[in-house]
Amino acid sequence: xxxxxxxxxxxxxxxxxxxxxVRDTLDNLHPGFxxxxxxxxILHIDLKESDREKARAELDKICREVLSNPVIEEYxxxxxxxxx
Amino acid sequence: xxxxxxxxxxxxxxxxxxxxxVRDTLDNLHPGFxxxxxxxxILHIDLKESDREKARAELDKICREVLSNPVIEEYxxxxxxxxx
Numbered sequence: 001x002x003x004x005x006x007x008x009x010x011x012x013x014x015x016x017x018x019x020x021x022v023r024d025t026l027d028n029l030h031p032g033f034x035x036x037x038x039x040x041x042i043l044h045i046d047l048k049e050s051d052r053e054k055a056r057a058e059l060d061k062i063c064r065e066v067l068s069n070p071v072i073e074e075y076x077x078x079x080x081x082x083x084x
Numbered sequence: 085x086x087x088x089x090x091x092x093x094x095x096x097x098x099x100x101x102x103x104x105x106v107r108d109t110l111d112n113l114h115p116g117f118x119x120x121x122x123x124x125x126i127l128h129i130d131l132k133e134s135d136r137e138k139a140r141a142e143l144d145k146i147c148r149e150v151l152s153n154p155v156i157e158e159y160x161x162x163x164x165x166x167x168x
Binding site: 019022025029033035036038042043045049065 | 085
Protein backbone atom coordinates (compact mmCIF):
# COMPACT_ATOMS: atom_id res chain seq x y z
CA UNK A 1 0.00 0.00 0.00
CA UNK A 2 1.12 3.54 -0.67
CA UNK A 3 1.30 5.99 2.21
CA UNK A 4 1.76 9.72 1.72
CA UNK A 5 3.35 11.95 4.32
CA UNK A 6 2.35 15.56 3.81
CA UNK A 7 3.75 18.50 5.75
CA UNK A 8 2.01 21.85 5.69
CA UNK A 9 3.91 24.74 7.22
CA UNK A 10 3.48 28.48 7.35
CA UNK A 11 5.58 30.39 4.85
CA UNK A 12 8.70 31.76 6.41
CA UNK A 13 7.55 35.38 6.40
CA UNK A 14 4.17 34.61 7.98
CA UNK A 15 3.79 35.20 11.70
CA UNK A 16 3.23 32.02 13.73
CA UNK A 17 1.45 32.73 17.04
CA UNK A 18 1.37 29.04 17.95
CA UNK A 19 5.12 28.84 17.41
CA UNK A 20 5.63 31.93 19.58
CA UNK A 21 3.55 30.36 22.34
CA VAL A 22 5.62 27.18 22.25
CA ARG A 23 8.86 29.19 22.28
CA ASP A 24 7.65 31.24 25.26
CA THR A 25 6.80 28.05 27.13
CA LEU A 26 10.17 26.54 26.33
CA ASP A 27 11.86 29.78 27.40
CA ASN A 28 10.21 29.42 30.79
CA LEU A 29 10.90 25.72 31.28
CA HIS A 30 14.19 25.35 29.42
CA PRO A 31 15.81 28.79 29.22
CA GLY A 32 18.41 29.13 26.49
CA PHE A 33 17.21 26.21 24.41
CA UNK A 34 15.03 27.47 21.58
CA UNK A 35 15.67 30.44 19.35
CA UNK A 36 12.66 30.17 17.09
CA UNK A 37 9.79 27.71 16.84
CA UNK A 38 7.49 27.16 13.87
CA UNK A 39 4.51 24.83 14.11
CA UNK A 40 2.92 23.04 11.19
CA UNK A 41 0.82 20.00 10.38
CA ILE A 42 1.85 16.57 9.29
CA LEU A 43 -0.64 14.22 7.66
CA HIS A 44 -0.18 10.52 7.02
CA ILE A 45 -2.56 9.42 4.29
CA ASP A 46 -3.00 5.77 3.37
CA LEU A 47 -3.90 5.75 -0.31
CA LYS A 48 -6.30 3.58 -2.23
CA GLU A 49 -4.43 4.39 -5.44
CA SER A 50 -1.58 1.97 -6.11
CA ASP A 51 0.00 3.75 -9.07
CA ARG A 52 2.64 6.00 -7.61
CA GLU A 53 2.70 8.54 -10.44
CA LYS A 54 -1.08 8.93 -10.47
CA ALA A 55 -1.07 9.25 -6.70
CA ARG A 56 1.63 11.91 -6.88
CA ALA A 57 -0.29 14.01 -9.42
CA GLU A 58 -3.58 13.78 -7.53
CA LEU A 59 -1.95 14.44 -4.17
CA ASP A 60 -0.22 17.54 -5.47
CA LYS A 61 -3.61 18.91 -6.54
CA ILE A 62 -5.13 17.93 -3.18
CA CYS A 63 -2.33 19.61 -1.25
CA ARG A 64 -2.77 22.80 -3.23
CA GLU A 65 -6.55 22.91 -3.18
CA VAL A 66 -7.60 21.19 0.04
CA LEU A 67 -4.84 20.64 2.56
CA SER A 68 -3.01 23.95 2.44
CA ASN A 69 -3.80 27.61 2.13
CA PRO A 70 -1.37 28.69 -0.60
CA VAL A 71 -1.57 32.32 0.49
CA ILE A 72 0.19 31.67 3.78
CA GLU A 73 1.30 28.04 3.72
CA GLU A 74 3.58 25.78 1.77
CA TYR A 75 3.50 22.02 1.54
CA UNK A 76 5.75 19.11 0.76
CA UNK A 77 5.02 15.41 0.50
CA UNK A 78 6.56 12.06 -0.10
CA UNK A 79 4.94 8.79 -1.00
CA UNK A 80 6.28 5.47 0.14
CA UNK A 81 5.30 1.84 -0.08
CA UNK A 82 4.33 0.40 3.29
CA UNK A 83 3.24 -3.02 4.40
CA UNK A 84 -0.05 -3.44 6.26
CA UNK B 85 23.01 26.54 13.66
CA UNK B 86 21.19 23.40 14.70
CA UNK B 87 17.57 22.98 13.75
CA UNK B 88 15.36 20.26 15.19
CA UNK B 89 12.38 18.86 13.36
CA UNK B 90 9.95 17.25 15.78
CA UNK B 91 6.86 15.29 14.77
CA UNK B 92 4.15 14.53 17.29
CA UNK B 93 1.48 12.07 16.18
CA UNK B 94 -1.34 10.24 17.85
CA UNK B 95 -0.56 6.65 18.76
CA UNK B 96 -1.92 4.25 16.20
CA UNK B 97 -4.71 2.93 18.40
CA UNK B 98 -5.96 6.40 19.40
CA UNK B 99 -8.97 7.78 17.55
CA UNK B 100 -8.19 10.82 15.40
CA UNK B 101 -11.30 12.97 14.79
CA UNK B 102 -9.31 15.54 12.82
CA UNK B 103 -8.00 12.80 10.57
CA UNK B 104 -11.53 11.48 10.09
CA UNK B 105 -12.73 14.94 9.14
CA VAL B 106 -9.97 15.31 6.55
CA ARG B 107 -10.71 11.85 5.15
CA ASP B 108 -14.43 12.66 4.88
CA THR B 109 -13.62 15.88 3.04
CA LEU B 110 -11.28 14.05 0.68
CA ASP B 111 -13.94 11.37 0.13
CA ASN B 112 -16.32 14.08 -1.03
CA LEU B 113 -13.88 15.95 -3.23
CA HIS B 114 -11.65 13.11 -4.42
CA PRO B 115 -13.59 9.86 -4.05
CA GLY B 116 -11.45 6.74 -3.97
CA PHE B 117 -8.24 8.51 -2.98
CA UNK B 118 -7.70 8.20 0.76
CA UNK B 119 -8.17 5.14 2.90
CA UNK B 120 -7.10 6.55 6.23
CA UNK B 121 -5.81 9.93 7.35
CA UNK B 122 -3.92 10.74 10.54
CA UNK B 123 -3.09 14.29 11.49
CA UNK B 124 -0.19 15.33 13.68
CA UNK B 125 2.05 18.29 14.42
CA ILE B 126 5.44 19.15 13.06
CA LEU B 127 7.67 21.65 14.84
CA HIS B 128 10.81 23.25 13.49
CA ILE B 129 12.91 24.51 16.38
CA ASP B 130 16.01 26.60 15.81
CA LEU B 131 18.30 25.81 18.71
CA LYS B 132 20.62 28.02 20.70
CA GLU B 133 22.60 24.95 21.76
CA SER B 134 25.38 24.10 19.31
CA ASP B 135 26.45 20.76 20.79
CA ARG B 136 24.43 18.15 18.98
CA GLU B 137 24.56 15.51 21.71
CA LYS B 138 23.51 17.95 24.44
CA ALA B 139 20.75 19.22 22.18
CA ARG B 140 19.56 15.67 21.53
CA ALA B 141 19.37 14.82 25.22
CA GLU B 142 17.54 18.02 26.17
CA LEU B 143 15.18 17.80 23.22
CA ASP B 144 14.23 14.24 24.09
CA LYS B 145 13.26 15.41 27.58
CA ILE B 146 11.35 18.39 26.12
CA CYS B 147 9.47 16.18 23.67
CA ARG B 148 8.45 13.84 26.47
CA GLU B 149 7.53 16.48 29.03
CA VAL B 150 6.35 19.49 27.04
CA LEU B 151 5.64 18.84 23.38
CA SER B 152 3.77 15.57 23.53
CA ASN B 153 1.22 13.85 25.69
CA PRO B 154 2.80 10.43 26.19
CA VAL B 155 -0.54 8.86 27.06
CA ILE B 156 -1.91 9.29 23.56
CA GLU B 157 0.92 10.62 21.44
CA GLU B 158 4.33 9.57 20.23
CA TYR B 159 7.15 11.74 18.95
CA UNK B 160 10.20 11.57 16.78
CA UNK B 161 12.85 14.15 16.00
CA UNK B 162 15.94 14.78 14.03
CA UNK B 163 18.52 17.50 14.40
CA UNK B 164 20.40 18.92 11.47
CA UNK B 165 22.90 21.68 10.85
CA UNK B 166 21.42 24.53 8.84
CA UNK B 167 22.88 27.75 7.52
CA UNK B 168 21.24 31.07 8.39
